[in-house]
Amino acid sequence: MKIIIAGAGDVGFHLATLLAHENQEITVIDKDDEKLKNIASKLDVATIRGNATSSTILEEANIRHADLMISATSIEEVNLTSAIFGKNLGAKKTVARVKNLEFLQERERSYLWELGIDELISPELLASSEIERLLNATSLTDLYYFDDGELTLLGIVVDKRCELLNKTIEESAYLNPENDFITVAVLRGSETIIPRGSTTFRDGDHAYFVAKPSGVQRIMKFNSIEAFRIKNIMVLGGGTIGENAARKLSKKYSVKLIEINKERSFDLANNLPDTMVIHGDGRNADIILEEGLDNMDAFIAVTGNSETNILSSLVAKERGVKKTVALVENVDYVHLSQNIGIDTMINRKLIAANNIFRYIRKGDIISIAGIHGVEAEVLEFIVKEKSKITRKYIKNLDFPKKALLCGVVRKGKSRIPNGGFRIRTDDRVVVLCAPEVIHEVENFFSE
Numbered sequence: 495m496k497i498i499i500a501g502a503g504d505v506g507f508h509l510a511t512l513l514a515h516e517n518q519e520i521t522v523i524d525k526d527d528e529k530l531k532n533i534a535s536k537l538d539v540a541t542i543r544g545n546a547t548s549s550t551i552l553e554e555a556n557i558r559h560a561d562l563m564i565s566a567t568s569i570e571e572v573n574l575t576s577a578i579f580g581k582n583l584g585a586k587k588t589v590a591r592v593k594n595l596e597f598l599q600e601r602e603r604s605y606l607w608e609l610g611i612d613e614l615i616s617p618e619l620l621a622s623s624e625i626e627r628l629l630n631a632t633s634l635t636d637l638y639y640f641d642d643g644e645l646t647l648l649g650i651v652v653d654k655r656c657e658l659l660n661k662t663i664e665e666s667a668y669l670n671p672e673n674d675f676i677t678v679a680v681l682r683g684s685e686t687i688i689p690r691g692s693t694t695f696r697d698g699d700h701a702y703f704v705a706k707p708s709g710v711q712r713i714m715k716f717n718s719i720e721a722f723r724i725k726n727i728m729v730l731g732g733g734t735i736g737e738n739a740a741r742k743l744s745k746k747y748s749v750k751l752i753e754i755n756k757e758r759s760f761d762l763a764n765n766l767p768d769t770m771v772i773h774g775d776g777r778n779a780d781i782i783l784e785e786g787l788d789n790m791d792a793f794i795a796v797t798g799n800s801e802t803n804i805l806s807s808l809v810a811k812e813r814g815v816k817k818t819v820a821l822v823e824n825v826d827y828v829h830l831s832q833n834i835g836i837d838t839m840i841n842r843k844l845i846a847a848n849n850i851f852r853y854i855r856k857g858d859i860i861s862i863a864g865i866h867g868v869e870a871e872v873l874e875f876i877v878k879e880k881s882k883i884t885r886k887y888i889k890n891l892d893f894p895k896k897a898l899l900c901g902v903v904r905k906g907k908s909r910i911p912n913g914g915f916r917i918r919t920d921d922r923v924v925v926l927c928a929p930e931v932i933h934e935v936e937n938f939f940s941e
Contacts, residue, residue: 495519497854498560498585500546500576501567502529504825505591505617508847509564510539513854515930521555524567546576549583558584564850565590566615574611581610589613589850593734613853617842620849622738625794625819628838629724629743634714635700635837638863640874640924644908645901646710647678647863647872647924649702655718658695666695669716675709676910678702678900678926679868686869688896688928702865704872704900704924706908722816724791728752729769730776730806731797732762735821735842739794744768747792750785752776754797777802779809792817800824807836828867838866859936860922870928872900875939877921883938889913897927897935 495518499506502524510533513520520539523546524530530541544551546565557563563580565573570593577590590611596602597614606614630637635649652658658666663677680687681700687693695701703713714720727743729736732753740751740762750770753759759773774781776797787793793810795803795818803820804827810818818837822828828839845864851871852862863872877883883891888899888911902909903922909915917923927935 495561496556496559497521498523498552498555498557498563498580500524500563500565500573501591502526502533502541503566503568504841504843505566505847505850506564507533508825508844509566509850510537512847512851512929514538515932517933523551523555545572547572547579549579552576552580552583560585562586562854563588566846566850567591570594574606578606578610581612587612589615589853591615591617591846593618595619595734595738615846615850615853617846618734619738620845621735621796621821621840621842622742624840624845625735625739625796626742628819628840629727629747629792629817634719636702636865638872640704640861640863640901641903641908641922643707644903644906645924646705646707647702647865647900648705648710648713649700649865650713650717650719652695652699652701652717653697656695657716658701659697660694662692662694663689664691670709670712672708672712673910673912675703675705675713676898676900678704678872678898679865679870681865681868684867686928688870688898688926700867702868702926704910704926706901706910709910722791724817726750726786726790727792727794728782728785728787728790728810730782730793730795730803731821732758732771733796733798735796736794737762737765739796740766740769750790752782752785776806779806782806782809783813787815788813790815792819794819796821800827804834804836804839808834811835811837840866870926871932872924872926873932873935875923875925877917877919877923877939878941879919880941881919881939883917883923884919887914887916891938893938894927894931894934896931897925900924900926 497520499522514537523542534541563585565577573590577588581588638647677689679702727747727749729751740749743749752772754775763771793815795806800822807818807820820839822839848864859873861874901924
């Protein structure tokens with residue numbers, strides 16, 4: 495597949511990283527020579543210096559033979575224009591990154607589709623949706639359902655209360671007598687570990703599991719986790735992400751939003767009738783304390799300043815707030831949550847890149863879940879007749895070592911497979927794998 499990416503910033507770089515593992519023919523266009531040198535030094539991609547809205551530049555990138563053009567610069571107008579030009583110059587499909595949410599309305603979408611844009615991606619809207627999903631996890635670091643909850647991906651922090659501490663997976667087998675869950679990943683610092691039987695759980699590890707419904711309860715029990723119900727939420731920052739998060743969350747929870755800009759506060763109060771909007775400087779800890787931080791079940795920090803979001807979330811955690819989420823602009827900060835006590839740090843650019851990657855992979859893969867900070871994807875397949883995966887028992891498949899068969903749903907019933915299990919046609923299979931082996935894993939599920 496030939497893919498052209500306009501923009502060598504964080505979104506374009508992360509997307510190119512995901513795709514470069516698959517021997518795709520990738521060309522990256524950007525006006526910034528330093529960004530292009532950086533991406534070329536780390537990835538096997540072609541680079542072109544220039545404006546992606548230039549037909550000359552697009553033709554130099556061989557746009558007429560492109561299977562996909564992704565316009566992911568930080569400038570909305572450039573993305574829309576380059577995607578339209580790209581489609582009209584021959585690209586089979588186009589994706590554009592946008593900030594103005596009006597473009598996502600049905601009428602605007604239809605108009606842009608007629609002009610040549612197949613898909614629109616809003617990092618801000620995706621981030622607010624991700625916040626809503628993370629709040630469903632309450633006591634967990636992450637939660638994702640497959641096949642209506644027959645299989646669940648969930649994350650925990652290993653600490654001194656956890657029975658897994660300092661045990662290998664083999665040594666902790668007694669905690670899983672019914673084989674109703676499997677450890678699928680361990681995040682230690684910035685290192686992603688695809689675990690084996692000899693993998694040891696360390697203090698501070700983020701451990702991720704795929705479990706049957708009974709396994710979810712078992713995991714929470716041996717980690718001394720008590721589920722709690724969120725009622726009150728404080729959102730710090732009334733930008734696009736904060737506004738949309740408050741709008742979504744206020745349908746289920748009592749939400750208080752704090753915004754530093756007075757004029758913006760009045761606009762938010764008009765736009766969010768079910769949210770209490772406070773004009774105040776959330777960088778001042780006294781302000782958020784006066785506004786009832788101690789009574790909050792969750793604290794969401796989404797200002798435009800990463801340091802403010804991190805520090806205010808730490809204050810919230812220190813005051814006993816059970817769930818904290820902080821928006822960070824620096825991609826490298828995402829791993830910090832594991833070490834400093836914030837439940838989850840999110841980066842809208844990574845979320846956008848991952849979402850575009852999932853769009854590209856639509857087809858045999860019916861769903862894809864990403865785990866914050868973990869360099870792996872969780873994929874769900876429906877097994878086709880004559881697929882390679884059905885030909886042998888799992889132990890004889892020579893499945894990639896950087897991938898793990900996590901769970902199977904057969905005729906509505908979930909199973910955690912072992913080496914003696916054989917996958918059949920029409921099974922729904924959940925797989926965790928590192929980016930560099932996704933294409934190899936897909937081959938097992940193709941006819």
